[in-house]
Amino acid sequence: MMSEGKVCFDGDIFCEPCSYDDLEVIAVSFCVICTEYFCSDCTKAHRKNKITRHHATLEGDDLPNDSGVFVLMKKLTNCSDHPDVPITFKCQDHNIFICTSCLVSKHRKCDNVSEISNLPEENDKTPNQESLVERIVKLNDKTASTISLKVDNIETIRSDEKQIMQKQTQAVDEMRKYLTKLLKKSKKETKRIAAREVNILSDDIKTLKTLELKEKETHDLLLTTKEHGTKIECSIINKIVAENIGHLESKIDESNAVGKVKLIFQGNGLYDKIKSIGNTTKAIQCSYPSVDEKTDKLTPAIKHSSDTIDESE
Numbered sequence: 001m002m003s004e005g006k007v008c009f010d011g012d013i014f015c016e017p018c019s020y021d022d023l024e025v026i027a028v029s030f031c032v033i034c035t036e037y038f039c040s041d042c043t044k045a046h047r048k049n050k051i052t053r054h055h056a057t058l059e060g061d062d063l064p065n066d067s068g069v070f071v072l073m074k075k076l077t078n079c080s081d082h083p084d085v086p087i088t089f090k091c092q093d094h095n096i097f098i099c100t101s102c103l104v105s106k107h108r109k110c111d112n113v114s115e116i117s118n119l120p121e122e123n124d125k126t127p128n129q130e131s132l133v134e135r136i137v138k139l140n141d142k143t144a145s146t147i148s149l150k151v152d153n154i155e156t157i158r159s160d161e162k163q164i165m166q167k168q169t170q171a172v173d174e175m176r177k178y179l180t181k182l183l184k185k186s187k188k189e190t191k192r193i194a195a196r197e198v199n200i201l202s203d204d205i206k207t208l209k210t211l212e213l214k215e216k217e218t219h220d221l222l223l224t225t226k227e228h229g230t231k232i233e234c235s236i237i238n239k240i241v242a243e244n245i246g247h248l249e250s251k252i253d254e255s256n257a258v259g260k261v262k263l264i265f266q267g268n269g270l271y272d273k274i275k276s277i278g279n280t281t282k283a284i285q286c287s288y289p290s291v292d293e294k295t296d297k298l299t300p301a302i303k304h305s306s307d308t309i310d311e312s313e
């Protein structure tokens with residue numbers, strides 16, 4: 001029998017009882033009840049044993065690659081409080097599947113406990129296995145397509161991100177262009193005002209220079225008259241000059257009254273008010289196909305995971 005164990009392919013399954021003796025012997029059968037793989041010797045022993053004789057076993061092409069799903073099935077159909085004891089009752093009061101031990105202990109006083117095999121079809125609340133299979137297949141398809149939609153959505157977001165960033169750069173470029181235009185306009189206006197004020201001052205200076213000449217002339221006139229004029233001449237000249245000086249004084253005062261001209265620039269402060277160039281927000285375009293309430297809703301809430309109990313035991 002050891003020779004069987006030597007013919008090893010990758011992924012071969014070994015007898016579990018033999019593995020306790022540190023032997024690697026190829027398994028040839030699987031017991032659904034014990035959820036264990038057996039070599040041909042152990043298979044024979046399993047069949048001879050009075051307790052395990054009636055156990056359903058899988059062999060040949062039916063030999064499962066993995067015992068996981070059988071273990072799960074076992075776990076779900078055994079009592080959650082007593083993992084080695086199969087569920088035999090359902091307590092309607094607690095809406096929970098229980099075993100015989102549970103029945104005589106915790107659920108002794110419960111009124112509505114029924115044996116699973118006697119359990120009516122629960123007013124069509126428990127769907128048959130075929131419709132469940134159909135539903136799970138359908139749901140699985142839907143999950144796959146939802147996953148692919150979400151994966152696609154990531155691509156969409158990436159491309160949106162790129163586009164938005166391009167638009168942002170574009171918006172700032174446009175703002176810059178517009179501001180450059182405003183800058184040009186503003187400089188031109190400054191130039192115009194400066195030129196105007198310079199012109200006014202130049203004209204003033206020209207006028208004042210003529211006044212200056214007049215003052216010199218008057219000064220000379222006074223000195224000459226004082227030195228060479230007759231008494232009458234002096235009195236006439238003095239009168240005229242006094243009038244002239246008064247006139248010149250008022251002109252100078254008038255010109256001084258204008259004061260020193262200064263040009264001032266004040267920004268409009270608007271750029272302080274621009275807090276952003278725009279906002280990026282999230283928008284839902286269309287929702288993913290939702291699970292259809294009535295037909296696709298999986299497993300009504302019940303304490304012990306599965307509604308369908310395999311009664312083959």
Ligand SMILES: [Zn+2]
Binds near residue numbers: 033035046055
């Ligand atoms: Zn067995």
Ligand SMILES: [Zn+2]
Binds near residue numbers: 017039
């Ligand atoms: Zn064995």
Ligand SMILES: [Zn+2]
Binds near residue numbers: 082099
């Ligand atoms: Zn129990």
Ligand SMILES: [Zn+2]
Binds near residue numbers: 091092094110
């Ligand atoms: Zn109960």
